[in-house]
Amino acid sequence: MADSSAEKAPKLPIPGRRNILITSALPYVNNVPHLGNIIGCVLSADVFARYCRLRGYNTIYMCGTDEYGTATETKAMEEKCSPKEICDKYHAIHRDVYEWFDISFDKFGRTSAPQQTEVCQAIFHKLLDNKWLSENTMQQLYCDTCKRFLADRLVEGTCPTLDCNYDSARGDQCEKCGKLLNPTELKDPKCKVCHTTPRIRDTDHLFLELPLLREKLEEYINTMSVAGSWSQNAIQATNAWLKEGLRPRCITRDLKWGVPVPHEKYKDKVFYVWFDAPIGYISITACYTPEWEQWWKNPDNVELYQFMGKDNVPFHTVMFPSTLLGTGERWTMMKTISVTEYLNYETGKFSKSKGIGVFGNDAKDTKIPTEVWRYYLLTNRPEVSDTLFTWVDLQAKLNTELLNNLGNFINRVLSFIAKPEGAGYGSIIPDASNPQSQQLTTYLGEKVGKLVDQYLDAMEKVKLKQGLKIAMSISSEGNAYLQESQFWKLYKEDPSSCAIVMKTSVGLVYLLACLLEPFMPSFSVEVLRQLNLPLEANLSFCDENGETDKAKRPWDFLPSGHRIGKPEPLFKELKDEDVESFRVRFAGSQADRIVKAETDANKVAEQLKATKITGNAKKQQNKPSGNTKAKTAETEISVSKLDVRVGLIKKVQKHPDADSLYVEEIDVGEESPRTVVSGLVKYIPLEEMQNRKVCVLCNLKPVTMRGIKSHAMVLAASNDDHTKVELVDPPSSAVVGERVTFPGYSGEPDGVLSAKSKVWERVQVDLQSNSELVACYKDVPFTTSAGVCKVSSIANGAIR
Numbered sequence: 001m002a003d004s005s006a007e008k009a010p011k012l013p014i015p016g017r018r019n020i021l022i023t024s025a026l027p028y029v030n031n032v033p034h035l036g037n038i039i040g041c042v043l044s045a046d047v048f049a050r051y052c053r054l055r056g057y058n059t060i061y062m063c064g065t066d067e068y069g070t071a072t073e074t075k076a077m078e079e080k081c082s083p084k085e086i087c088d089k090y091h092a093i094h095r096d097v098y099e100w101f102d103i104s105f106d107k108f109g110r111t112s113a114p115q116q117t118e119v120c121q122a123i124f125h126k127l128l129d130n131k132w133l134s135e136n137t138m139q140q141l142y143c144d145t146c147k148r149f150l151a152d153r154l155v156e157g158t159c160p161t162l163d164c165n166y167d168s169a170r171g172d173q174c175e176k177c178g179k180l181l182n183p184t185e186l187k188d189p190k191c192k193v194c195h196t197t198p199r200i201r202d203t204d205h206l207f208l209e210l211p212l213l214r215e216k217l218e219e220y221i222n223t224m225s226v227a228g229s230w231s232q233n234a235i236q237a238t239n240a241w242l243k244e245g246l247r248p249r250c251i252t253r254d255l256k257w258g259v260p261v262p263h264e265k266y267k268d269k270v271f272y273v274w275f276d277a278p279i280g281y282i283s284i285t286a287c288y289t290p291e292w293e294q295w296w297k298n299p300d301n302v303e304l305y306q307f308m309g310k311d312n313v314p315f316h317t318v319m320f321p322s323t324l325l326g327t328g329e330r331w332t333m334m335k336t337i338s339v340t341e342y343l344n345y346e347t348g349k350f351s352k353s354k355g356i357g358v359f360g361n362d363a364k365d366t367k368i369p370t371e372v373w374r375y376y377l378l379t380n381r382p383e384v385s386d387t388l389f390t391w392v393d394l395q396a397k398l399n400t401e402l403l404n405n406l407g408n409f410i411n412r413v414l415s416f417i418a419k420p421e422g423a424g425y426g427s428i429i430p431d432a433s434n435p436q437s438q439q440l441t442t443y444l445g446e447k448v449g450k451l452v453d454q455y456l457d458a459m460e461k462v463k464l465k466q467g468l469k470i471a472m473s474i475s476s477e478g479n480a481y482l483q484e485s486q487f488w489k490l491y492k493e494d495p496s497s498c499a500i501v502m503k504t505s506v507g508l509v510y511l512l513a514c515l516l517e518p519f520m521p522s523f524s525v526e527v528l529r530q531l532n533l534p535l536e537a538n539l540s541f542c543d544e545n546g547e548t549d550k551a552k553r554p555w556d557f558l559p560s561g562h563r564i565g566k567p568e569p570l571f572k573e574l575k576d577e578d579v580e581s582f583r584v585r586f587a588g589s590q591a592d593r594i595v596k597a598e599t600d601a602n603k604v605a606e607q608l609k610a611t612k613i614t615g616n617a618k619k620q621q622n623k624p625s626g627n628t629k630a631k632t633a634e635t636e637i638s639v640s641k642l643d644v645r646v647g648l649i650k651k652v653q654k655h656p657d658a659d660s661l662y663v664e665e666i667d668v669g670e671e672s673p674r675t676v677v678s679g680l681v682k683y684i685p686l687e688e689m690q691n692r693k694v695c696v697l698c699n700l701k702p703v704t705m706r707g708i709k710s711h712a713m714v715l716a717a718s719n720d721d722h723t724k725v726e727l728v729d730p731p732s733s734a735v736v737g738e739r740v741t742f743p744g745y746s747g748e749p750d751g752v753l754s755a756k757s758k759v760w761e762r763v764q765v766d767l768q769s770n771s772e773l774v775a776c777y778k779d780v781p782f783t784t785s786a787g788v789c790k791v792s793s794i795a796n797g798a799i800r
Helices: 035-054 070-078 083-100 114-129 210-227 232-244 279-288 310-327 360-365 370-379 391-418 439-460 464-485 487-493 495-516 521-531 576-585 590-620 626-636 759-764
Strands: 019-024 058-065 107-110 133-143 155-158 187-191 199-208 302-309 334-340 343-345 387-389 644-654 662-667 674-678 693-697 703-705 708-710 716-718 725-727 767-769 775-777
Touching: 019 035, 035 058, 035 083, 035 302, 035 334, 035 343, 035 360, 035 370, 035 464, 058 083, 058 279, 070 083, 083 107, 083 360, 107 279, 114 279, 114 310, 133 187, 199 310, 210 232, 210 310, 210 334, 232 310, 232 334, 302 310, 310 334, 370 391, 370 464, 370 521, 387 391, 391 464, 391 495, 391 521, 391 576, 439 464, 439 495, 464 487, 464 495, 487 495, 495 521, 674 708
Parallel strands: 019 058, 019 302, 058 107, 302 334, 343 387
Antiparallel strands: 133 199, 155 187, 644 662, 644 693, 662 674, 703 708, 716 725, 767 775
């Protein structure tokens, strides 16, 4: 729900509780938000807001559309409508996009609301009374035809930069050479509206005297940047402004669309958007509750957290605090600022103006679920440096981390409990007596307890990406616990131990639903449904309720005798053909895509006709040529046909009839280990083979070697002259039995590889270790839920 205020009474600060006020930078209302905008502020703030609610903090999350200013007027001219109509249109678009992304605002408002005018003008009067404002005269271009001063973006002319001379440079910047400009610097300037030549004219404006407020501002910054643990990029951007020297900043504009200046001399002007937009946080709260001052003038009882992209930092650490300090009132000042760098798209930057990248409405149209988009953006959150969105990476994270790790763990646990008695527990959580007596379970509880402590520490410090990674590692621990316990054997051989394992595991499922709710709320709702727990009850993870302490005893989360719901797969594989389709579909700009869609539509009839002709031609042929067959086989054969799994060597000994061969018993996630014969005696000592994780090719046809049948093959890399051989090592925390994947190559493996088609021989030539010792197929890493597989020292070696 994008705005829950219509359903619930407004929350107010509660004495003695942690009261958290969260804002995210107000998205500008002249376009559809792209994924970079969404992760940069709105989604990040939502994760923290959901975390705070999960922890029982009294929390509100305020946001809305920034609607005043030049860009809105310009967009309205482009679309031949009024600024208000533009704002109405795009506010609705933003609201719908955020609702689809499960953003849980307490209020999603608008800066064009009457409350904005009221609060903004009240702050202005305080600044005026306290003598923090000054007047100055500026020179600005004026259009006699339109009878108005021209904002920067309403002027175009020739760039004055030597050797550039671009004839469509804007009044604020030349798009060709990138130089920042003043409109009066342009050669041959023209009004963008009527195309006549404007003249330079004096105009009076009001300025906020930042130099006079410097002492108060620096005291605030020095105190709060430490107390609120400001991110390094926020501190650097703020210090850069201070070092450059604070100058008086103009707070008025010669526009019509904005908050009117309540001063007789300036009544035809409005406030500059940098001045009034941050005040929007306050006015939107005033729309949420008439008692807004309890949140915004209550610094002793309210903590303010603000989320934004790096380009917005100075407005929140210098401008807005100076404005509030200048009023002389006790405002709730920002405690913690969380800043993101840029999320880039495939080969370039996301751009609203150029329509490049994936936009909020595009994400919905892909049919990829909301929780997958949220997960991918948050694992890729650009917290320290710019990060890159690619479709192949999204596919890899969905298929490997969500499907193979998280989804696999939850489905294995619930499906086993749901099996009928005799094979499972008939959907009833079993009774587990004395779980502490089981060493493996006690060790798991200790490990999970530590991971939860790390999760809480990261989230309190607003290290969201780290928090998500830690939560996902609990799922990996769960998979490893299941595998090591061999619960399928315990069920018949030691039923009481099996009951402990399953009750502990289903407790982990509930714990994961709690910890991942801030990141993937719809996922958590579905897990609760499959656990048959009430969906209307809010998930909670509070210290005072003892829930955090239970993490060390996951078997205590859910009661014995509880009937679970119907288990179903939580995630669906994203296939190669879908990825390629999305890459093509979202290439270029939005304008390019529209043209392409029209061109494609015109070709449909011809394509259908060609299909019919091809069909008729096939009927006329007695049989396809050998070349066609070869080409078809070629396109079908890829590494996806291989069933490569993480295995654990449980037992190893020398072959009784062959000095060069080992005979291993390897656990590959099945009910019983596989017997495997390997020619590794000359290269790897027996003691190094014991209890070692390896990569195992499981769908080769079994072959008898010196009287012992080998049911799989251990993969190893060798140098050019085959004098050195090393095993391909999965990460130590990789789950035994999980399939090793190759991002970009999807599909189910063959049951048994065809000897006739020589699948293994044709794929094997592209298996090798790279210069960084990573095992690869055509430069794509062998990938597990815990990371990539490597060799010890053989670079560029053949893997077989």
